[in-house]
Amino acid sequence: MALIFELDPRVDRALSDGLVELWTDVSNAGGAVGFVPPVTADDIRPELVRHLTAMAEGRCRLLVGRDEEGAVSATAFLTLNSHRLMRHWLWVYTVMVHPGHQGKGYGRELMAAAAEAARDIEGIEALRLTCRGGTGADRFYASCGFKEVGRVPDAIRVAPGDDRDDITMLLPLNQY
DSSP states (O other): OEEEESSOOOHHHHHHHHHHHHHHHHHHTOOOOOOOSSOOOHHHHHHEEEHHHHHHHHHHEEEEOOOTTTTEEEEEEEEEEOTTTTTTTTEEEEEEEOOOGTTTTTTHHHHHHHHHHTTTTTEEEEEEEEEEETTSSHHHHHHTOOEEEEEEEEEEEEEEEEHHHHHHEEEEEGGG
């Protein structure tokens, strides 16, 4: 069963709680979404508030995927560039699919929905994201059409003695 995606949903308490729960579950399952397990909802909530503030200020847009029961099962934040020379592409942040839905193709659906949403934003020509090396995420994004365009070795310190590459990837929207 496919996810149902919505761009810029109304953020109420239920959606906010669903986002925190998803982010917590993804982080605790080892997902590279800004935290290292173990984390709690209290750890996640301040970061979500930062994203919601950016949304309220018009700097960021939220893409939510819900499963057949309506649960928040996937997300991505599409962040606009404020620099006048970089307004033709978006950052894609906090790309998440619930661990219970892994292997169902929801990640590909999410990335296709993000590209489609970006195409509907006037002047946007590409998506750019970063991912943590050593997770396989770069291979996943490559399979979705993204190309590696940069890598900073050992830029992400997951734990003492566990440094990972910060990989930058780009998806030109006019190719697909």
